[in-house]
Amino acid sequence: MGELEQQTGWGFETRAVHVGQAPDPTSGAVVTPITLSTTFAQDGVGNHKGFEYSRSGNPTRAALETCVASLEDASHGLAFASGLAAEDNVLRLLTQGDRVLLGNDAYGGTFRLISKVWQPLGFPWSAVDLTDIDALAADWPSDTRLVWLETPTNPLLTCIDIEAIASLAHSRGALVVVDNTFATPFLQQPLTLGADIVVHSATKYLGGHSDVVGGFIALNDETLADRLRFTQNAAGAIPAPFDCYLVLRGVKTLAVRMERHCANARAVVDLLLGHPGVDRVLYPQLPDHPGHAAAAKQMRDFGGMVSFTLRGGEAAALEVVKHTEVFTLAESLGAVESLIEHPGQMTHASAAGSPLQVPASLVRLSVGIESAADLVADLAQALEHVR
Ligand code: P1T
Numbered sequence: 001m002g003e004l005e006q007q008t009g010w011g012f013e014t015r016a017v018h019v020g021q022a023p024d025p026t027s028g029a030v031v032t033p034i035t036l037s038t039t040f041a042q043d044g045v046g047n048h049k050g051f052e053y054s055r056s057g058n059p060t061r062a063a064l065e066t067c068v069a070s071l072e073d074a075s076h077g078l079a080f081a082s083g084l085a086a087e088d089n090v091l092r093l094l095t096q097g098d099r100v101l102l103g104n105d106a107y108g109g110t111f112r113l114i115s116k117v118w119q120p121l122g123f124p125w126s127a128v129d130l131t132d133i134d135a136l137a138a139d140w141p142s143d144t145r146l147v148w149l150e151t152p153t154n155p156l157l158t159c160i161d162i163e164a165i166a167s168l169a170h171s172r173g174a175l176v177v178v179d180n181t182f183a184t185p186f187l188q189q190p191l192t193l194g195a196d197i198v199v200h201s202a203t204k205y206l207g208g209h210s211d212v213v214g215g216f217i218a219l220n221d222e223t224l225a226d227r228l229r230f231t232q233n234a235a236g237a238i239p240a241p242f243d244c245y246l247v248l249r250g251v252k253t254l255a256v257r258m259e260r261h262c263a264n265a266r267a268v269v270d271l272l273l274g275h276p277g278v279d280r281v282l283y284p285q286l287p288d289h290p291g292h293a294a295a296a297k298q299m300r301d302f303g304g305m306v307s308f309t310l311r312g313g314e315a316a317a318l319e320v321v322k323h324t325e326v327f328t329l330a331e332s333l334g335a336v337e338s339l340i341e342h343p344g345q346m347t348h349a350s351a352a353g354s355p356l357q358v359p360a361s362l363v364r365l366s367v368g369i370e371s372a373a374d375l376v377a378d379l380a381q382a383l384e385h386v387r
Pocket of ligand 1: 082083084085107109110150154179181182200201202203213214215331332333347
């Protein structure tokens with residue numbers, strides 16, 4: 001069966017396990033080989049089997065690109081050495097003077113890339129509230145070429161209506177990039193909602209095991225894909241074959257992992273909602289959560305990330321993150337093990353003093369796939385320190 005038939009005919013879980021990963025024709029190997037060769041033999045100049053030099057294309061990377069593109073319902077997929085490398089490649093679509101509108105809650109590294117690397121080169125940017133479409137439409141900067149949004153956002157988990165933003169942006173001649181790292185294609189497919197480009201930190205749920213750094217771009221537009229593929233090769237921020245294998249291996253279990261992440265997150269939310277030391281619980285399923293309606297409309301479930309603020313402020317937040325035992329105090333997210341962190345001093349330290357600064361009393365949880373009872377008990381004992 002050809003790739004196209006596979007993509008249109010199979011369910012998500014089947015595509016995750018099989019697309020791009022047919023048994024190796026030379027050996028019958030069921031697992032996609034890790035092709036380390038940097039170069040590929042040619043019968044005559046330009047006469048080859050689809051691969052010439054491993055920066056331009058590699059069979060293990062091609063398998064990953066085909067598979068994840070299929071999961072995003074995309075015609076084109078491009079893998080990168082990190083999420084930020086993928087983002088940087090997207091920003092190379094702009095020409096000097098083009099403005100980027102960035103949602104006012106986003107990963108600190110994305111903010112840093114846009115404001116500290118690209119802005120000094122002549123690419124203006126503004127932070128905007130993407131939940132208020134009317135205000136955005138009324139105050140739309142005419143030089144905007146790209147709207148960059150996360151949904152749910154990192155770390156406040158605000159959900160943005162992708163369809164509404166895409167329709168506004170397109171009416172003003174701008175492209176929409178959705179960072180789908182938190183939702184993953186299992187929970188949300190931005191391209192089918194009108195987004196132009198999806199980016200991922202594959203380091204997170206796609207890899208799923210905290211053992212590989214990677215990035216991904218998925219899209220449908222052929223012309224944009226050609227330009228992105230050109231800079232993928234020309235600037236060269238490609239992932240190693242072994243890293244491609246690790247992400248591909250992670251993706252096979254994405255659906256089952258996401259189901260457990262979501263269920264465990266709900267158990268944790270229930271505990272937090274009842275705790276006197278907790279001020280606000282941020283989780284897209286909660287009816288009063290910013291963007292809950294958008295999340296309910298465009299997501300299959302509400303994800304494995306949970307954030308909360310503490311009544312005792314920053315001191316209490318630092319106390320809680322110090323006392324968990326099953327939740328490991330560490331940056332990153334989206335893997336099988338549960339992580340806890342203080343965004344203000346860790347992942348979002350680079351946003352201090354900017355419109356993307358996060359509350360000092362905020363704690364972020366990446367809820368893993370361990371036993372829900374153990375996770376709830378662990379948080380309950382850590383919260384005893386701030387009761
Ligand atoms: O770390 P890297 O693979 O380069 O991906 C960057 C990135 C992009 N987009 C989102 C939404 C992210 O959360 C990240 C990385 N985030 C963390 C390391 C973190 O702990 O939030």
